[in-house]
Amino acid sequence: MALPAAFVEKYTKLLGAEAPAFFASYNEAAGAGFRVNPLRPAVALNLDLTDPISYSKWGYRGQVNGNAIDHVSGYVYSQEPSAQVVGAVADAKPNTKVLDLCAAPGGKSTHLASSMGNTGLLVANEIHPTRVKVLASNLERFGTTNTIVTNSDPDSLAAVLPEFFDLVLVDAPCSGEGMFRKDPDATQYWHEGYAQECAQRQREILDAALLMLRPGGKLVYSTCTFAPEEDEQIVSWLVSEHGMQIDPIVKTDDMRSGRPEWSDGNPDLAGTVRMWPHVQMGEGHFCARLIKPGTPDAPVTTKKGKKGKKQHQNNSITSAQKQLWADWQQANLQVTLPGFPVVYGDQLYMQPAGAPKFGKVRVLRPGLHLGTFKKNRFAPSHSLATALKPADFKCTVDVSAAEYQDVRHGLTISRPELTGKCHVLLTNHGMGFAIGHLVGGTIKNLYPKGLRV
Numbered sequence: 001m002a003l004p005a006a007f008v009e010k011y012t013k014l015l016g017a018e019a020p021a022f023f024a025s026y027n028e029a030a031g032a033g034f035r036v037n038p039l040r041p042a043v044a045l046n047l048d049l050t051d052p053i054s055y056s057k058w059g060y061r062g063q064v065n066g067n068a069i070d071h072v073s074g075y076v077y078s079q080e081p082s083a084q085v086v087g088a089v090a091d092a093k094p095n096t097k098v099l100d101l102c103a104a105p106g107g108k109s110t111h112l113a114s115s116m117g118n119t120g121l122l123v124a125n126e127i128h129p130t131r132v133k134v135l136a137s138n139l140e141r142f143g144t145t146n147t148i149v150t151n152s153d154p155d156s157l158a159a160v161l162p163e164f165f166d167l168v169l170v171d172a173p174c175s176g177e178g179m180f181r182k183d184p185d186a187t188q189y190w191h192e193g194y195a196q197e198c199a200q201r202q203r204e205i206l207d208a209a210l211l212m213l214r215p216g217g218k219l220v221y222s223t224c225t226f227a228p229e230e231d232e233q234i235v236s237w238l239v240s241e242h243g244m245q246i247d248p249i250v251k252t253d254d255m256r257s258g259r260p261e262w263s264d265g266n267p268d269l270a271g272t273v274r275m276w277p278h279v280q281m282g283e284g285h286f287c288a289r290l291i292k293p294g295t296p297d298a299p300v301t302t303k304k305g306k307k308g309k310k311q312h313q314n315n316s317i318t319s320a321q322k323q324l325w326a327d328w329q330q331a332n333l334q335v336t337l338p339g340f341p342v343v344y345g346d347q348l349y350m351q352p353a354g355a356p357k358f359g360k361v362r363v364l365r366p367g368l369h370l371g372t373f374k375k376n377r378f379a380p381s382h383s384l385a386t387a388l389k390p391a392d393f394k395c396t397v398d399v400s401a402a403e404y405q406d407v408r409h410g411l412t413i414s415r416p417e418l419t420g421k422c423h424v425l426l427t428n429h430g431m432g433f434a435i436g437h438l439v440g441g442t443i444k445n446l447y448p449k450g451l452r453v
């Protein structure tokens with residue numbers, strides 16, 4: 001691969017004797033990996049699980065087929081190995097409040113939800129209006145029920161959620177030097193001074209991120225670049241300007257320490273992590289974990305302005321809607337879903353406990369999407385196919401490989417032996433991937449048009 005001359009010069013100086021191995025790695029294939037979804041019941045996956053990633057609890061090296069049932073049903077998430085270090089370092093705890101501030105397309109968010117066991121509250125935010133839809137779709141496929149998806153710039157989010165989170169992840173937009181193998185076009189954006197431009201934006205994002213972190217809370221900062229300006233030097237700035245304390249990361253063989261000499265010489269910088277493509281079979285990442293000074297006082301509540309009150313009232317479920325939802329659960333599920341039903345227009349969501357008021361911030365997905373109120377009936381959402389277990393449904397229909405393709409193409413399935421009228425979970429190899437409507441021995445396909453192939 002042709003690397004920019006100034007890039008070669010820069011890393012020749014920085015890496016010295018290690019530089020040839022680093023440059024040689026750019027001529028090798030990109031490293032692939034995936035994570036198995038612990039939120040799903042255990043099933044036999046048609047995947048090679050012989051090469052686990054030491055630092056990533058659910059992670060393996062290898063390729064995932066995006067059209068295969070284990071991916072379509074959200075039982076696995078494709079994520080290259082070095083990116084998995086971030087979720088592992090974050091180690092989000094169950095029943096805590098976590099923010100993923102730069103979250104699309106959702107690799108780290110799905111990892112955070114895994115660690116949290118779908119409990120507590122995960123706010124997955126993305127600034128970009130198109131990318132946030134991909135984020136919501138990936139979180140839906142993964143079956144997260146503890147997640148609210150917002151579409152905001154960091155400052156606006158910080159204005160409504162001061163000191164709200166126990167853990168904030170900033171997986172920052174960066175110069176992407178670790179992406180050159182996966183996306184060779186990224187070399188074209190690279191120029192001298194690009195790292196400094198990115199660092200300025202990173203500092204602005206981090207200023208907002210720290211406003212949202214409670215005293216004593218943890219910040220995880222990561223990039224997919226090697227540039228010290230965006231890595232160790234940003235951490236040094238967090239320490240000197242914000243009084244943050246570096247929380248050292250225990251390393252495995254795949255990891256290398258951050259380089260104090262590439263910043264202000266603070267020896268604590270060795271407690272950060274660098275993932276190099278010539279050291280492990282993955283792309284490249286930098287990751288740091290820091291603690292905000294202070295101890296938590298009484299929980300800070302967001303201002304109860306008029307807007308917040310109004311929003312809450314507007315989103316309350318009416319008694320007629322409550323009845324329709326209860327009737328639908330009774331008819332189709334073996335379980336009653338916990339949580340707080342909220343209504344946006346004619347859409348019903350199950351909001352996770354502890355959800356704050358978001359004021360003017362755009363909320364794309366206020367929780368698990370349950371479905372749509374139509375005239376005198378309730379139409380279930382596709383989200384239920386991936387968020388619930390097969391055992392949660394009164395009726396499941398396991399489809400053949402050919403029928404799996406048919407469903408993904410939007411065709412109906414025939415089951416003349418099945419009588420009655422209900423919503424069924426369609427599974428393949430025991431993995432739920434779509435909802436169907438059984439009427440007179442035919443299963444009407446409710447697989448969303450946007451996901452069909």
Ligand SMILES: C[S@@+](CC[C@H](N)C(=O)[O-])C[C@H]1O[C@@H](n2cnc3c(N)ncnc32)[C@H](O)[C@@H]1O
Pocket residue numbers: 101102103104105106107108109126127128131153154171172173174201205
């Ligand atoms: C490295 S990507 C995040 C990848 C994601 N965490 C994952 O694991 O799938 C950085 C994200 O930051 C977003 N972004 C860009 N500019 C931003 C800004 N000024 N503030 C917040 N986010 C920004 C980008 O749209 C992009 O989705």
